[in-house]
Amino acid sequence: MRSPRPPYPLHGPRELGRSGVTVPPLGLGCAPLGNLYRAVPEERAAAVVRAALATGATHFDTAPHYGLGLSEERLGRALRGRDRGTYTLATKVGRRLRPLAPGEEADGEGFVATPARARVRDLTRDGIRATLEASLERLGADAADIVYLHDVEEHLPEVYATGFPALAELRGQGLVRAIGFGMNHSGILARLVADLDVDVVLCAGRWTLLERTAFDDLLPVCERRGTSVVVGGVYNSGLLADPSPGAPYDYAPAPAALLERARQLAAVCDGFDVSLKAAALRFPFGHPAVASAVVGAAAPEEATENAALFARDIPDALWHTLVARGLLAPDLPLPLTAAPGA
Numbered sequence: 001m002r003s004p005r006p007p008y009p010l011h012g013p014r015e016l017g018r019s020g021v022t023v024p025p026l027g028l029g030c031a032p033l034g035n036l037y038r039a040v041p042e043e044r045a046a047a048v049v050r051a052a053l054a055t056g057a058t059h060f061d062t063a064p065h066y067g068l069g070l071s072e073e074r075l076g077r078a079l080r081g082r083d084r085g086t087y088t089l090a091t092k093v094g095r096r097l098r099p100l101a102p103g104e105e106a107d108g109e110g111f112v113a114t115p116a117r118a119r120v121r122d123l124t125r126d127g128i129r130a131t132l133e134a135s136l137e138r139l140g141a142d143a144a145d146i147v148y149l150h151d152v153e154e155h156l157p158e159v160y161a162t163g164f165p166a167l168a169e170l171r172g173q174g175l176v177r178a179i180g181f182g183m184n185h186s187g188i189l190a191r192l193v194a195d196l197d198v199d200v201v202l203c204a205g206r207w208t209l210l211e212r213t214a215f216d217d218l219l220p221v222c223e224r225r226g227t228s229v230v231v232g233g234v235y236n237s238g239l240l241a242d243p244s245p246g247a248p249y250d251y252a253p254a255p256a257a258l259l260e261r262a263r264q265l266a267a268v269c270d271g272f273d274v275s276l277k278a279a280a281l282r283f284p285f286g287h288p289a290v291a292s293a294v295v296g297a298a299a300p301e302e303a304t305e306n307a308a309l310f311a312r313d314i315p316d317a318l319w320h321t322l323v324a325r326g327l328l329a330p331d332l333p334l335p336l337t338a339a340p341g342a
Contacts, residue, residue: 014291016228017199019178021145023088025285026310027059028052028303029232029296033074034067039113040298042074049078051300053087055307061202061230061294063092063150063182064135068106068117072138080140089141090202090230092150092182093131094163096122123155123163132170143175148182148202156188164196171199184233184250186214190221198227200291205233205250207284209240209265209276210258215287215332222289231284231293240265240280265327272318278309279318286319286333313337 013022033045040048052058060079062071072091079087097117100106108114122131132147147167152159170176181192182202189201201222207214207229214229222229235241238248243262247254254262266276284290293310297303319334328334 014228016146016178016230016291017226019199021088021178021199023059023230023292024056025292026055026057026281026307027061027088027230027292027294028057029294030060030062030071030075031066032296032298033062034069034071035108035112035114036066036110036296036298037112038298044299045074046078047300048297048303049075051303052297052307053082055304057303057307058087059090059292059294060087061090061232062139063095063148064097064131064138065092065095065109065119065150067111068108068114068119069097069134069138070111070114072135073115076138076140084141088145089139090146090148091132091135091139091144092148093128093135093167094121094123094150094152094155095119096127096131097134121155123149123152123158123166125162125166125169128163128166129170132176143177145176146178146180146200147176148180148200150181151183152181153183153185153188159192160195164192168197180227182232186218189214190218193218193221193225193227198225200228200230202230202232202294204231205236207231207287207290208234208236209280209283209328210236210249210262212329212332219287219289223287227289228291229287229289231290234280234284234293234295235277241277243276261327264325265322268321268325268327269318271321272315274312274314274318275309278312279314281306281309282312282314282335284335286335288333 015022062075100116106114167179171179178199180198180200184204186206236249237251239254239262269276269279295306316336322328
């Protein structure tokens with residue numbers, strides 16, 4: 001059993017599990033580079049990566065799923081010629097890409113203007129290796145620092161039989177440094193962390209100002225096992241970025257009750273001259289298992305803004321006020337700056 005640890009400081013690198021891989025607290029989620037919902041011009045995609053590097057957000061999270069390989073290709077081109085030791089790469093396996101058959105059309109699954117490829121579920125040993133090799137070719141890299149099994153919640157028998165053992169073998173051979181799972185089902189992540197030797201998990205949307213599910217199931221087992229958590233979806237797909245009518249929550253229109261709660265959160269933040277986005281980005285770091293957050297950007301200005309939001313000083317009184325007004329439960333850990341009892 002690995003020992004629990006105190007919360008990370010808000011700045012500086014942090015190790016993922018006991019892998020030796022360190023990441024900054026803020027990383028770049030690279031789904032937008034794969035034309036998520038809208039096309040991003042090639043030069044703008046490269047500018048996003050340059051902006052992230054300039055701000056110190058030197059951890060890049062991508063996947064074959066993102067734009068059917070387009071995200072990986074663009075990220076690889078943008079990083080070409082840079083010192084490999086100055087950034088970390090995370091990609092994913094579980095979906096292998098293949099060329100389209102004659103007459104077949106690409107299913108973007110939310111990504112537009114994608115290459116002519118199709119996704120194939122493949123959790124076999126050979127499939128895992130082939131998927132990673134293809135990703136590294138698109139990235140122009142010799143190795144990935146972190147590899148996740150991606151969205152495998154409906155394929156757990158294959159995960160236990162072949163998928164995770166294949167990743168563990170790659171880690172044992174030194175071809176991958178840190179391994180884990182990425183999905184938005186925190187309960188399943190908790191089971192996998194409890195059962196397997198997992199360095200890190202990427203959990204999207206389940207540990208936010210609006211969603212505590214991961215606090216109740218995943219985070220306790222991660223703290224107990226010494227498994228690090230990278231948080232995605234800190235804005236719950238948009239509601240915590242702009243709580244206006246029609247705002248999305250988990251990729252669907254937000255229910256009225258959640259929209260109202262988000263507005264109340266924003267009102268409290270405004271009273272402290274803090275944006276709701278800054279509070280949403282900082283909140284997950286109250287838990288000691290959280291090592292980093294990855295946030296997407298479709299323009300360089302967004303990457304720069306994310307870094308500025310993360311650097312924003314947030315008074316402890318804001319968090320205490322959210323608790324006092326019933327907008328955060330009193331049992332939740334808060335990202336306080338003052339020492340306990342101070």
